[in-house]
Amino acid sequence: MMRARKIAGSSKLPHLTAVLLVTVAGLGLAGCDDHAGDPKRQIGANPVLPEVQQYLMPPMRVAKVVGWGKDETPAVLQGLQVHALATGFQHPRSLYVLPNGDVLVVESNGPKAPIYRPKDIITGWVQRFAGAKAKDANRITLVRAKGDGTPELRTVFLDHLNSPFGVALVGNDLYVANTDAIVRYPYQDGQTSITAPGTKLTDLPGGPIDHHWTKALLASPDGSKLYVGVGSNSNIGENGIGAEYERAAIWEVDRASGAHRIFASGIRNPTGLQWEPETGKLWAIANERDEIGPDLVPDYLTSVQDGGFYGWPYSYYGQHLDPRIVPQRPDLVANAIVPDYALSSHVAPLGVAMYTGIGLPANFHGGAFVGEHGSWNRTPLNGYKVVFVPFSGGRPSGPAQDVVTGFLDANNHAHGRPVGLAVDRTGGLLIADDVGNTVWRVSSARPDSVSSIR
Amino acid sequence: MPQHATIMEATFTGDADLSSIAKARGRPIHKMLVSFSAAYFSGALVTDLVYWQMPDVMWERFSIWLIVAGLVLAGFAVVAFLIDLASGGQIERPALPRVVGYMFAVVLSLVNAFVHSRDGYTAVVPTGLMLSGLVFVVLSLTALVGMTLANRSRVGG
Numbered sequence: 001m002m003r004a005r006k007i008a009g010s011s012k013l014p015h016l017t018a019v020l021l022v023t024v025a026g027l028g029l030a031g032c033d034d035h036a037g038d039p040k041r042q043i044g045a046n047p048v049l050p051e052v053q054q055y056l057m058p059p060m061r062v063a064k065v066v067g068w069g070k071d072e073t074p075a076v077l078q079g080l081q082v083h084a085l086a087t088g089f090q091h092p093r094s095l096y097v098l099p100n101g102d103v104l105v106v107e108s109n110g111p112k113a114p115i116y117r118p119k120d121i122i123t124g125w126v127q128r129f130a131g132a133k134a135k136d137a138n139r140i141t142l143v144r145a146k147g148d149g150t151p152e153l154r155t156v157f158l159d160h161l162n163s164p165f166g167v168a169l170v171g172n173d174l175y176v177a178n179t180d181a182i183v184r185y186p187y188q189d190g191q192t193s194i195t196a197p198g199t200k201l202t203d204l205p206g207g208p209i210d211h212h213w214t215k216a217l218l219a220s221p222d223g224s225k226l227y228v229g230v231g232s233n234s235n236i237g238e239n240g241i242g243a244e245y246e247r248a249a250i251w252e253v254d255r256a257s258g259a260h261r262i263f264a265s266g267i268r269n270p271t272g273l274q275w276e277p278e279t280g281k282l283w284a285i286a287n288e289r290d291e292i293g294p295d296l297v298p299d300y301l302t303s304v305q306d307g308g309f310y311g312w313p314y315s316y317y318g319q320h321l322d323p324r325i326v327p328q329r330p331d332l333v334a335n336a337i338v339p340d341y342a343l344s345s346h347v348a349p350l351g352v353a354m355y356t357g358i359g360l361p362a363n364f365h366g367g368a369f370v371g372e373h374g375s376w377n378r379t380p381l382n383g384y385k386v387v388f389v390p391f392s393g394g395r396p397s398g399p400a401q402d403v404v405t406g407f408l409d410a411n412n413h414a415h416g417r418p419v420g421l422a423v424d425r426t427g428g429l430l431i432a433d434d435v436g437n438t439v440w441r442v443s444s445a446r447p448d449s450v451s452s453i454r
Numbered sequence: 455m456p457q458h459a460t461i462m463e464a465t466f467t468g469d470a471d472l473s474s475i476a477k478a479r480g481r482p483i484h485k486m487l488v489s490f491s492a493a494y495f496s497g498a499l500v501t502d503l504v505y506w507q508m509p510d511v512m513w514e515r516f517s518i519w520l521i522v523a524g525l526v527l528a529g530f531a532v533v534a535f536l537i538d539l540a541s542g543g544q545i546e547r548p549a550l551p552r553v554v555g556y557m558f559a560v561v562l563s564l565v566n567a568f569v570h571s572r573d574g575y576t577a578v579v580p581t582g583l584m585l586s587g588l589v590f591v592v593l594s595l596t597a598l599v600g601m602t603l604a605n606r607s608r609v610g611g
């Protein structure tokens with residue numbers, strides 16, 4: 001329980017201060033160790049969950065951004081190859097492939113965060129260092145690729161948006177999920193730019209705090225409903241429970257009327273939604289809470305039950321209570337659902353694609369690719385890669401496999417960070433890289449080509 | 455209080471030199487800064503107690519800003535104190551326990567600022583609240599001891 005030695009040892013303050021800190025810690029006030037375990041123990045249905053730790057100073061460990069050099073690319077598994085579909089974007093966050101094969105690249109970043117506490121100032125500095133405060137274009141760029149995946153056309157598809165993220169096309173209606181509303185635009189096949197004004201379908205929870213700003217969007221197969229991932233307005237309720245109204249939830253929006261209901265709740269930040277191809281069930285990736293340890297709480301991939309409650313903010317992985325929330329809600333916690341598949345802690349999954357294409361090797365068919373943006377508060381760093389979770393019978397069927405790596409080099413410098421994923425018309429996996437400002441395309445290596453593993 | 459008028463005058467006179475800013479007529483300006491920071495630290499105990507009884511984030515935010523404001527003023531106080539020393543002043547003997555007591559309170563408050571920067575309930579209860587209480591006790595004892603010693607060996611203003 002006493003970790004006084006550790007605190008004093010890590011302090012650069014003068015001797016007297018160190019002595020006083022030891023005194024304070026000696027009173028049993030603080031715990032500060034940071035021994036991250038093997039992330040592999042937290043992948044799958046039964047992650048190992050350590051005890052909650054509370055910090056004096058939460059660890060901040062951010063990869064220095066260096067960008068991609070000329071001809072540098074991420075590394076891929078044997079049998080695959082990767083190349084840049086297009087470069088020079090401004091903070092590309094998510095991707096959507098239109099039926100004719102055109103790729104929409106959503107260039108976006110969060111709204112300016114308000115300062116409520118001195119900590120918010122520090123957090124702002126750290127995010128700037130990590131490249132997360134890059135100027136955002138608030139637009140969607142269209143890239144039309146030739147058969148071999150090289151671009152032949154690039155236009156500004158939609159401009160003057162408000163921190164957009166999710167996109168969904170139903171018939172001739174193109175829906176864009178801005179951070180504060182779903183807006184509908186008319187779209188004709190082959191169109192490369194939309195100038196018509198949008199029509200608001202419904203408001204979404206936006207400012208003034210808008211802590212988790214991305215709104216993932218997915219249309220139901222019959223096109224009658226839209227599902228929206230709405231993240232929480234805080235890490236763990238520190239902005240008050242009132243700020244969380246209808247947040248940390250997946251909304252079901254009626255496409256005809258714009259009316260919505262909460263489809264599932266207690267999901268801290270559902271950043272990606274997909275239909276599982278075999279069962280037709282809704283699946284989501286979610287970012288779990290921070291600042292209670294390097295191995296808490298694992299981010300996850302889960303099927304989403306209608307009316308289900310997944311714990312946030314009161315508990316995690318079922319009935320593991322979070323001491324930072326008072327008053328507690330035992331009535332809700334009693335029914336909190338354990339997510340299906342842990343991805344390990346702080347990997348920050350921001351993109352998911354269920355693979356139903358045929359372009360990649362057969363073992364990828366039916367499984368889920370997950371884009372892990374990477375940790376900022378864990379040593380060693382975790383994430384910064386695209387993994388593949390195999391599925392069988394509509395359920396994850398094995399450990400996650402690293403498919404695209406090399407975003408982080410041996411010196412822990414970030415060349416890029418993967419975000420949104422999409423599968424293009426010829427079965428290539430597209431990856432938005434919001435630090436490298438590139439869209440990568442992963443495809444099967446041609447039999448005659450050299451393996452691109454570095 | 456003519457003495458205070460003199461302090462204000464010296465503080466806000468642009469051409470006053472450093473030594474007279476830091477130490478106007480034997481009443482060092484750092485003492486004023488120390489008083490303000492002590493008031494902020496004590497205020498944080500009040501807002502912590504309110505939060506403990508009624509956990510609304512507003513009180514938690516009041517606490518952390520009060521603590522940080524106290525720390526900033528404490529920083530200024532240290533600077534003023536050092537200028538005072540550098541310009542030929544010396545620590546009066548009775549001031550020594552006050553310096554040690556106050557510095558202890560400041561260090562505790564620094565730790566408290568980190569605790570109060572946690573998210574949610576545990577930013578205050580129990581550790582933050584205990585630290586705010588401890589700081590208040592240390593400051594009170596320091597003031598008490600300081601007053602007693604000052605009365606015993608009063609050298610005049």
